């Protein structure tokens with residue numbers, strides 16, 4: 001079965017050109033000068049005239065069905081990967097979880113059981129380590145060698161839940177330095193934050209906005225800097241800061257990178273578009289929709305502007321979503337009267353490609369940088385390149401035909417995520433996902449869905465391409 005995507009403008013991290021893409025089975029077999037593709041016979045033709053053709057999006061940070069705060073993220077692997085596909089994302093890297101006291105491999109097996117046979121698009125796993133001890137360190141080696149899991153997430157936040165102390169972090173970093181894995185860090189000083197939370201609650205400050213106020217930028221910056229220092233001590237262990245939201249934290253990453261360190265970071269659309277005052281501070285309990293950690297930052301400070309700048313300068317390498325949806329009903333509502341009991345997370349896996357394309361429209365990013373931050377760099381960072389993240393012969397035929405003249409209106413009424421609200425309700429994007437192809441199969445076309453659960457396969461990852 002062959003497929004020719006014809007007449008489009010192929011956009012990649014390194015350039016933009018009119019080209020036709022020939023797919024045979026699940027792979028791209030040729031990227032052709034349009035003048036030479038006239039003679040090519042294909043079983044199926046996709047007309048991409050006037051549209052961009054980009055590699056399928058890779059969301060390197062999702063939490064399908066994550067148990068959190070007495071409930072679980074509301075998207076299953078089935079609903080979440082289907083929503084991702086609708087939005088032009090053809091690969092997710094989700095976080096398998098080792099809870100404190102649990103065997104790492106058991107946590108991984110549980111994640112495979114949730115995902116296996118249920119995904120609409122390809123998927124891979126990072127591993128969350130909830131308890132770094134001798135067994136967990138051995139498990140890191142085993143996962144890198146045998147399971148295709150080459151990145152491990154630690155938490156400087158959430159004492160008593162996922163928290164690792166500095167000694168545990170250092171040991172995991174030393175192990176990663178040896179086996180080539182990446183350490184991913186939730187960088188917030190959770191011990192200090194818990195004090196601020198208790199003080200706020202004691203003062204009767206229970207509304208959602210206090211979730212943000214008790215997690216100040218200084219404590220994200222402090223933890224980011226500490227993680228960078230610990231990684232330095234671990235002989236420059238590769239370090240990736242997740243969901244970076246604050247200018248002050250970005251500054252630490254920028255300095256480390258200027259010094260040639262193996263330090264990388266991502267941000268998420270919520271930190272580029274949403275704020276402490278306008279969303280988290282919405283009247284009544286409404287702000288609960290936007291409770292996530294790290295929190296939304298103040299619009300009176302230059303965070304969002306700095307984050308866009310960081311994306312341009314590559315101090316921020318990737319945009320991921322940290323997709324972790326909870327419904328208002330029965331989930332976010334658990335924190336009515338106590339913001340600390342609101343499940344942390346925002347759903348956005350469906351909207352990342354569009355929201356960052358809006359950055360192109362707004363003059364924040366080039367077209368090439370859009371593709372790089374949403375697809376190519378995630379593939380290279382996490383050992384999926386060149387199978388994913390690039391349009392070239394031999395790569396998987398994961399393609400998005402993107403219509404720059406279309407518009408996307410985001411609403412809970414029309415989205416496909418299992419959420420009873422949208423964090424981006426009413427947003428209008430000057431662009432639209434027209435068609436989505438996953439390993440050679442057209443799964444979204446002209447507003448219709450043609451994918452199926454079970455099409456998505458587990459991806460064993462190699463080491464990051466960025467390490468020296």
Ligand SMILES: [Zn+2]
Pocket residue numbers: 061063322
């Ligand atoms: Zn996360």
